[in-house]
Amino acid sequence: MEVTMTAEDYKSRTARSYKLILLFAMVSMTMMFAGLTSAYVVSQSRADWLKDFQLPSAFYFSTLAILGCSVTFHLAKKAIQKDNQSKTTSLLLATLVLGILFVVLQFVGFGQIVENGYYFTGSASSITTTFLYIVVIVHLLHLAGGMISLLIIIYNHFKQKYNSGQTLGIELGAMYWHFLDFLWVYLFLFLYFFK
Numbered sequence: 001m002e003v004t005m006t007a008e009d010y011k012s013r014t015a016r017s018y019k020l021i022l023l024f025a026m027v028s029m030t031m032m033f034a035g036l037t038s039a040y041v042v043s044q045s046r047a048d049w050l051k052d053f054q055l056p057s058a059f060y061f062s063t064l065a066i067l068g069c070s071v072t073f074h075l076a077k078k079a080i081q082k083d084n085q086s087k088t089t090s091l092l093l094a095t096l097v098l099g100i101l102f103v104v105l106q107f108v109g110f111g112q113i114v115e116n117g118y119y120f121t122g123s124a125s126s127i128t129t130t131f132l133y134i135v136v137i138v139h140l141l142h143l144a145g146g147m148i149s150l151l152i153i154i155y156n157h158f159k160q161k162y163n164s165g166q167t168l169g170i171e172l173g174a175m176y177w178h179f180l181d182f183l184w185v186y187l188f189l190f191l192y193f194f195k
Contacts, residue, residue: 015168022172026179029142033183036138037190040131044194050128055192056112062105063188068098070181073174080157083164092154092170095177099147102184106136135187139180146180149173 043049076091110120110133119125120133153173156162162170 015171018168018172019175022175026176029179029183033135033138033187036131036135037187037194040135040190041194043127043131046127048127050118050126053118053128055188056109056116058105058109058112059188059191062102062109063185065098065102065105066181066184069095069102070178072098073170073177077167077170077174080162080167080170081164085157085160088157088162088170092150092157096147096150096154099143099150103140103143103147106140110136132191135191139184139187142183143180146173146176149176 072091072095076088076095079087079091113120113129113132118129120129150173153169156169
């Protein structure tokens with residue numbers, strides 16, 4: 001007996017597959033950051049570790065910006081599920097602006113660190129700031145993937161590809177941005193408390 005798959009079944013199975021692939025990718029990224037933070041903890045026993053290093057104030061504001069990204073992306077997903085196209089547009093664009101603000105504030109934070117006399121590379125650098133630099137840059141690289149996916153989602157939204165019956169792209173984008181948000185909050189709290 002041959003079992004036929006309806007269009008709805010196929011759509012549901014495809015959505016589950018994409019979400020599972022994204023979940024596996026997020027787990028592997030988590031493992032990489034777990035390795036980096038473990039190396040950070042081990043390196044704290046070094047004699048040249050900076051015990052009085054403070055995170056720059058821009059990192060506090062960037063944390064608020066990325067938390068805002070998660071909120072606006074979540075609300076965009078809810079808006080498209082109600083076929084509210086204009087609200088979805090506004091919220092996706094707000095997510096993009098907040099994402100750009102996050103990146104700008106990260107680099108402002110790097111500038112504040114250098115202004116305080118700490119360098120990331122060279123003879124004047126320390127292992128503490130080098131680790132910080134690596135962790136933040138690797139997160140920014142993952143965020144670049146999120147920004148590219150967000151731009152594709154915005155483009156597809158303007159092409160009217162999303163509606164209450166077709167939300168997969170926005171759902172996947174929101175999942176990834178929530179992950180980036182969680183990851184940065186984890187890194188921020190880790191760097192704040194493990195000095």
